Amino acid sequence: MSESPGRQRALPDLAPVFKGGGLVALIAIAVAFPQVYTNPAVTNYGVFALIYVTAASGWNIFSGNTGYISLGQAVFYGSGAYAMGVAARDWNITGTMVFALLPLAMAVGAAIAVPFGLVALRVRRHTFIVITIAFFFIFQLMAFNFSWTGGSSGLSSPFLNWPAASYNTPFYYIAFAFAAGTIAIAWLVRRSRFGLQLRAIRDDEDRARGLGVRAMRVKLSAFVISGTITAGIGAVWFYYINQVEPQTGFDPLFDLTLVLMAFLGGYGSISGAVLGALIIEPLTLWLNAQPEFSSGSLSEILLGGIFLIVVLFMPRGIIPTSGELITRLRTRGRAAIAPATTIGPASGTAPTPSSVVSGGAQ
Amino acid sequence: MAQEILQEIIVGILVGGVYALMAVGLTLIFGVLDIINIAQGVLVILGAYLSYSLSTKAHIDLFVGLLITIPVMFIIGVVIHWAFIRRLRGTERTAMTLLVTYAVALIIEGVLYKIYGADDVSLSASYTGTSVHLFGFYLPWIYIYGFILAVALVALIYALLYRTRFGRSVRATMQDETAARLVGIDVNRVAALTFGIGVAVTAAGGMVFGATNAFNPNSGYDLISRLLAIIILGGLGSIGGALAASVFMITVESVVTIWSPDWAVVVFYVALVVVLLVKPTGFLGRKEVRAQ
Amino acid sequence: MTALLRTDGLVKAYGGVQALNGATIAVEAGTVAGLIGPNGSGKTTLFNVVTGYERPDAGEVWFGDRAITNLAPDKVFAAGIGRTFQLTRIFPRLTVLENMLIAAQGKDRPRNLLSWFGRDAWTHHRRHALELLEFVGIERHAGILAGSLSYGQRKLLELAYVLVADPAVILLDEPAGGVNPTLINHIADRIRQLNAEQGTTFLLVEHNMEFVMGLCSTITVLESGKDVVSGPPDIVRTDKRVLDAYLGADLEEEDPR
Numbered sequence: 001m002s003e004s005p006g007r008q009r010a011l012p013d014l015a016p017v018f019k020g021g022g023l024v025a026l027i028a029i030a031v032a033f034p035q036v037y038t039n040p041a042v043t044n045y046g047v048f049a050l051i052y053v054t055a056a057s058g059w060n061i062f063s064g065n066t067g068y069i070s071l072g073q074a075v076f077y078g079s080g081a082y083a084m085g086v087a088a089r090d091w092n093i094t095g096t097m098v099f100a101l102l103p104l105a106m107a108v109g110a111a112i113a114v115p116f117g118l119v120a121l122r123v124r125r126h127t128f129i130v131i132t133i134a135f136f137f138i139f140q141l142m143a144f145n146f147s148w149t150g151g152s153s154g155l156s157s158p159f160l161n162w163p164a165a166s167y168n169t170p171f172y173y174i175a176f177a178f179a180a181g182t183i184a185i186a187w188l189v190r191r192s193r194f195g196l197q198l199r200a201i202r203d204d205e206d207r208a209r210g211l212g213v214r215a216m217r218v219k220l221s222a223f224v225i226s227g228t229i230t231a232g233i234g235a236v237w238f239y240y241i242n243q244v245e246p247q248t249g250f251d252p253l254f255d256l257t258l259v260l261m262a263f264l265g266g267y268g269s270i271s272g273a274v275l276g277a278l279i280i281e282p283l284t285l286w287l288n289a290q291p292e293f294s295s296g297s298l299s300e301i302l303l304g305g306i307f308l309i310v311v312l313f314m315p316r317g318i319i320p321t322s323g324e325l326i327t328r329l330r331t332r333g334r335a336a337i338a339p340a341t342t343i344g345p346a347s348g349t350a351p352t353p354s355s356v357v358s359g360g361a362q
Numbered sequence: 363m364a365q366e367i368l369q370e371i372i373v374g375i376l377v378g379g380v381y382a383l384m385a386v387g388l389t390l391i392f393g394v395l396d397i398i399n400i401a402q403g404v405l406v407i408l409g410a411y412l413s414y415s416l417s418t419k420a421h422i423d424l425f426v427g428l429l430i431t432i433p434v435m436f437i438i439g440v441v442i443h444w445a446f447i448r449r450l451r452g453t454e455r456t457a458m459t460l461l462v463t464y465a466v467a468l469i470i471e472g473v474l475y476k477i478y479g480a481d482d483v484s485l486s487a488s489y490t491g492t493s494v495h496l497f498g499f500y501l502p503w504i505y506i507y508g509f510i511l512a513v514a515l516v517a518l519i520y521a522l523l524y525r526t527r528f529g530r531s532v533r534a535t536m537q538d539e540t541a542a543r544l545v546g547i548d549v550n551r552v553a554a555l556t557f558g559i560g561v562a563v564t565a566a567g568g569m570v571f572g573a574t575n576a577f578n579p580n581s582g583y584d585l586i587s588r589l590l591a592i593i594i595l596g597g598l599g600s601i602g603g604a605l606a607a608s609v610f611m612i613t614v615e616s617v618v619t620i621w622s623p624d625w626a627v628v629v630f631y632v633a634l635v636v637v638l639l640v641k642p643t644g645f646l647g648r649k650e651v652r653a654q
Numbered sequence: 655m656t657a658l659l660r661t662d663g664l665v666k667a668y669g670g671v672q673a674l675n676g677a678t679i680a681v682e683a684g685t686v687a688g689l690i691g692p693n694g695s696g697k698t699t700l701f702n703v704v705t706g707y708e709r710p711d712a713g714e715v716w717f718g719d720r721a722i723t724n725l726a727p728d729k730v731f732a733a734g735i736g737r738t739f740q741l742t743r744i745f746p747r748l749t750v751l752e753n754m755l756i757a758a759q760g761k762d763r764p765r766n767l768l769s770w771f772g773r774d775a776w777t778h779h780r781r782h783a784l785e786l787l788e789f790v791g792i793e794r795h796a797g798i799l800a801g802s803l804s805y806g807q808r809k810l811l812e813l814a815y816v817l818v819a820d821p822a823v824i825l826l827d828e829p830a831g832g833v834n835p836t837l838i839n840h841i842a843d844r845i846r847q848l849n850a851e852q853g854t855t856f857l858l859v860e861h862n863m864e865f866v867m868g869l870c871s872t873i874t875v876l877e878s879g880k881d882v883v884s885g886p887p888d889i890v891r892t893d894k895r896v897l898d899a900y901l902g903a904d905l906e907e908e909d910p911r
Contacts, residue, residue, distance in 0.1 A: 069457055119635060123642045125456060126398055130594045131638060134631040137587055141628045193759055196748070200756045203745035210707070210727035211757050252583055256464050259457060267454050300475070304468030308446065311461045453747070 027180070034172045043168040045282045050175035051237050052277040055254075056261040057182040058229035060273040061189055062222040064262055067202035068125070070223075071255040072116070072132030073230050075139045078249030079112055080105040080231030081238035085155035086148065094158040099174070102235055109231020110224050117223040121216060124205075132255075140250035154245030157238055171240045178233050179274075185225065186270045198222055202268075257284070264310050280306075366620055369499050374613030376505040377574070379512040382608035384567035384585075385592045386516055386601050387560035393536040393599030394556040397447065397459040401467040403586025405561055408470055409435055409568025410577055411478055414485055424487050424569055425507070431565040439561025442466055443554045467582060474579035482576040490573050508570035515566055516605065519559070523601075532556055536599060591634045596645050603646035657716075658683035658855050659735070659823050664703055664713035666696075666879075673699040674710065675879035681823070681872075686849050686856040688870035690863070692900050696879040697859040698740060701825050705737045706730040717823070736821035740828045740859075742808040746801030750792065750811060753800050754783035757818040786814045790844060806837045813844065824848075826858040830865045838862070842869050867891060 034043045055073065063070050083105045088098050120131045143149045160167070189195040197218045200208040209215050238244045261280050265272025283306075287299050314321045388402045409431055416427040446466060450458045489503040523529035534542040535552050543549050571577070571585070592611055596603025614633055618626040637644070657680035666674040674696045681687045689697050702708040704715050706727040715723045717733055725733070745753050758779040787793035790810040795803065800811060809829060816824050829845075830838045842865060848854045860866045866873060867887045874884040875896050883893045890896055 069460065071460075119639060123638060126392070126598060127594055127638065127642065127644075129398065129456075129460070130590045131635065133587055134591055134634050138628055138631045138635075141624075141631075145624045145628070193755075196752055196755060197759065199748055199752075200745050203747050204743055206727075207743045207745070208756065210705075210731060212728045212731060212759070213756070256461070260461055263454070263457055263461060267457060298472065298476075300468045301472035304465040304472065307461050307465030307468070311458050311465070312446065312449070 030176060034169045038165070040165065040168050043172055045285055047168055047172050047175050047240060048285055049278055049281045050172065050179045051233055051240075052257075052261065052281040053179040053274050054175065054182045054233040055230055056258050056273040056277040057179070057186050057270065058226045058233070059255075059258040060262050060268070060270065061182075061186050061229070062219075062226035063259075064268040064273065065189065065195060065198035065202060066219055066222060068121070068128050068219070069259065070120075070132045070226075071129055071259075072120070072136045073226070073258060074250050074252070074254040075116065075132075075135055076109045076112065076227040076230035077234035077237070077254060078139060078143065078244065078246075078251075080109050080234030081244040081249045082143065082149055082155065083108040083231070084235040084238055085150075085157060085244055088158050089155065095160065098158055098160075098239055102232055105235035106228045106232040109234075110228045112231075113224040113227030114220070116227070117220045121219045121223065136250060136252070136255070140246050143246035143250060149246075152246060154243055154249070155238075156243045160239070160242075171236065174236055175233070178229070178236065182229050183270060183274065185229070186273075189222070189225075190270060194218065194221070260307055260310065264314070365498065367617055370616040370620055371613055372499060372501065373505060374616035375609050376501070376509040377616070378609035378612035379509040380505075380567060380570045380574075381588070381592060381612055382605045383512040383515055383563050384571075385589050385596070385604040385608050386519060387563040387567075388589050389593040389596065389599055389601060389604045390519070390532075391557055391560040392593065394532055395443075395447065395553050397450075397455075397463070398590065399557075399560065400460065400463040400586055401442070401470065402560070402564060402589060403584075404467040404470045404474075404579075404582030405435065405438075406564040406568040406571055406585055407577055407579060407582045408438075408474065409565040410485065410572030411474060411483075411568075412565065413569040413572055414478075414483055417485055417487070424485055424573060425511070428511075428566055428569060431569065432562050435565040436558045436562035439558035440554050442561070443557035447557065448550065448554070467586075471579045471582060478579065480578055480580070482578050483572075484576045485569065485572040487573070502574070504570070504573050508574070511566055511570065515563060516601075519563070519601070522559075528552075528555070588630065591631060594644055595634050595637055597643055600644075600646040603644060606645055657681055658718060659704070659857065660716050661700065661704060662714045662716065664700065664715070665711045666699055666703060666708065667711060673879055674703065674713075677713070677876060677879055678881055679874045679876075679884070681855060681857050683822075683855050684849070684853045685871050686845060686869055687858070688866040688873040689857060689859045689876060690861070690866055690873060691876035691882075694878075695876040697876055698827060699879075700876070701737060701827055701859060704730075705735060705825060731819060731821075734819075734822040735825065736816035736819055736823070737825035738809075738812040738816055738827055738829065740831065742805070742812050744800045744803075744808055744811055744815075746799065748800055749797050750787065750800050750803070751780070751783055751796040753811060754787065754814060754818055755779055757815045758783060783814075783818065786817050787811075789817070790814045791840065806833050809833060809837075809841070813841065817848070821854070823855045823857065826856060826860075828859055828861065830860055830862045838865060845869060 033046055037043060037046075055077065059070065059073050062068070084098065084101045087093065087101050087104055093101065116135055120128055120135065123131060143154075144152055149155065162170075189198070197208065197213045200211075200213060201215055201219065205215055234249070238249070257280065261276030262268075262273045263276065264280060265274065265276035284303070287302060384402065384406055388399060391397065391399050391402075412431045412434065413424055413427050416422045416430060417424055422430070446462050447459065450462060452458070487504075489507065491502075493500045493502045494506065521529075523532060531542065531547045531552050534545070534547055535549055535556075539549055542552075575581070588611070592607045593604050595611060596605070596607030611630055611633060615626045615630050618629045660678075660680040662678055664674045664677040666672075677696060677700055679689065679700070689700070691697055699708065703710045703713075704722075706722075706725045706729065709724055713723075714721055717735060720733070722730060722733060722735075745756065748756065784793055784796060787796055790813050792803075792807050792810050792814070795807065800808070803811060813826075813829070816826075826845075829841050833841070845856055845858075846869070849856060858866070858870070870887065872884065873887055873890045875882045875890060875893075882895050883890055885893075
């Protein structure tokens with residue numbers, strides 16, 4: 001089969017063995033990371049990176065597949081955090097038992113996702129985006145106003161009596177478990193009938209409906225999955241940094257950062273979201289840690305600049321763009337092959353592509 | 363009590379008029395370019411700061427200063443469009459425009475921090491503190507002036523849209539971009555100019571906003587969220603809808619403030635959700651076209 | 655004998671434009687029927703109404719002895735009526751095969767969580783899909799993103815799509831439009847083959863007179879939203895009203911789609 005460089009292929013041109021081996025290597029590196037780099041300042045980067053890998057992949061499961069851009073994931077992130085905080089406080093749970101509250105946080109996320117989704121998913125595109133923003137503000141404001149959420153001071157997590165040197169490590173592995181789990185779910189969704197329906201909705205929702213896809217049901221399922229995951233990792237984050245306030249749990253920058261991450265890696269692709277998170281999050285952390293940037297204004301300008309560069313120069317994300325670059329470099333020497341738009345005879349012998357030149361129109 | 367409510371309603375209408383000005387710019391940009399300009403909030407603040415500088419450094423009256431700030435903001439708008447928005451195309455255009463306009467907002471905000479610092483400021487003039495006592499209501503003069511300004515500018519925009527050839531091109535592009543191109547309309551030029559106009563009105567909105575609120579570079583977030591809610595409620599692309607929605611939302615919020623200032627803002631967003639449940643296209647919106 | 659598919663006095667207006675004004679057509683089972691008429695006569699609107707993408711202001715649609723007038727598109731599809739679109743509506747970012755699978759999955763419900771996520775239930779769907787792709791002649795492009803197909807190939811994909819559900823009636827909206835002569839013949843052959851071998855009933859909207867006259871056993875002419883003439887090609891071809899409809903239509907109406 002002739003390969004024309006201009007054609008879009010559905011999968012990258014890598015042998016499965018190579019991919020499998022690479023995956024194992026990546027997992028090994030990730031697992032070994034905190035053992036090798038024991039400095040808490042470094043593992044902190046790891047924890048946050050994995051938190052955002054989870055969040056970005058979770059966002060991608062819904063938004064990447066359906067094309068509905070949600071700017072309301074922070075609703076789940078913050079709710080998961082607050083759920084854990086309120087439960088730990090009211091039920092007097094301390095120490096490692098607090099981790100047992102993670103399923104509760106995730107259940108809260110799912111419970112919120114259902115009505116949220118039922119309302120928001122009835123509208124399309126821009127209206128959807130704004131509804132998610134509206135929900136975001138409603139939740140943030142509720143966190144500010146209610147007394148049981150601690151008002152503007154927020155909540156603190158129960159004290160965790162772990163030595164400072166190894167404090168980060170368990171959190172790292174929990175975050176890693178979440179990240180790995182989310183990626184696995186994302187992968188399962190992608191190759192399933194469910195995932196196919198989601199992506200069909202992204203391309204042409206009305207046509208998908210016309211072909212029998214139960215759009216609302218499918219969208220809502222993805223939305224709930226995404227929300228549950230995000231709520232869970234939000235709770236992990238809360239326990240890690242020991243407190244949550246309305247503006248940190250419900251941070252307007254959160255969702256747009258997720259969009260950027262997903263976009264950077266290659267919108268809609270699983271590895272894209274992961275790569276984007278792994279690049280952006282440590283970068284952001286590092287920038288914020290620099291003294292010149294801590295005043296706020298320079299980091300904003302820089303962040304904005306990064307956004308712009310990514311979107312304007314790498315509109316299809318790093319992975320596709322570099323994939324294209326590699327393809328271009330590889331085929332530089334070969335003569336250009338005109339895309340063969342062949343149509344074979346019906347259930348007959350398939351003609352060799354180069355000999356038949358019956359093209360479509362234009 | 364009734365007096366109080368009525369007072370809030372009237373003030374709500376006046377303030378709503380000013381929000382309408384900013385919302386109209388946003389909805390116009392959406393109608394023609396099919397994008398949500400997240401930077402609109404911070405551009406309003408930029409307009410406010412420009413008025414601030416003119417007022418404090420050059421001692422130019424706030425309203426007179428508009429003669430400078432409006433053209434300046436127009437040019438800024440055209441430049442932003444030319445530099446960043448113009449080339450956004452493709453299947454992920456929605457996500458891209460979100461990121462780009464947000465990036466522009468971040469950069470402008472950062473620049474404002476650098477120049478003006480993080481402290482609250484506000485615009486003041488001889489008339490910003492005084493009210494008129496009319497029929498038993500206390501109506502701040504600045505709100506009245508602001509409302510008149512808003513009415514004048516919205517009327518101007520209407521005239522532009524419905525009485526000029528350019529306006530016809532804009533309306534044609536809003537309805538069907540491909541068809542507009544086919545009849546020879548330079549859609550890029552229309553887009554650039556519309557973006558410029560949409561940003562130019564933020565100069566006026568910013569001035570009145572700054573004269574009635576304390577603001578700092580961070581104030582743009584709250585503002586853009588409200589404006590987004592307003593234009594969705596009014597129906598994307600509908601100017602009349604933006605007007606109606608602004609007045610409606612702000613009035614509701616003002617009235618609710620009597621009982622609970624904290625919850626008034628929540629009511630704002632809840633109102634949006636409720637209305638969209640009933641009518642997903644907003645007050646005067648058309649069914650959203652699905653084409654990317 | 656009663657027709658397999660018929661409409662009765664369909665009326666539909668868009669704003670000030672009267673797209674359908676009492677359109678009554680009938681398609682006998684097992685025939686290849688054609689629907690022609692000048693631009694703006696309401697052909698695509700009629701399709702939209704029959705397949706549930708639009709609701710008529712008045713009138714009825716019957717499928718056999720079942721009224722399907724206001725049924726949603728997926729119900730119409732499930733009832734056994736498939737259609738293609740004039741501007742091919744494929745899923746550009748899915749592969750050709752995946753496009754086919756989406757059309758296939760509408761026909762059965764997943765029985766448990768495993769089949770929801772698993773791929774095994776798909777095996778017979780995939781085989782069927784590949785057979786159909788082979789039938790129309792584009793199976794070698796099964797792994798390509800549908801968005802990079804040429805226009806002619808898309809038309810074939812649309813045809814394959816429609817066949818996945820094994821419908822009793824297929825509505826084709828301008829199957830020969832914008833396509834080169836070789837391909838037109840190819841499509842005509844496929845239609846004849848399906849009609850002969852499986853007894854599939856066809857209703858096509860077309861502007862290409864040669865195509866229609868050569869393929870259809872019955873032709874209905876639509877003008878200003880109303881059926882004007884109906885009969886075999888030779889009759890219709892020479893009917894004065896048809897000539898009037900095409901040549902006399904000086905008033906240009908926007909195509910009310």
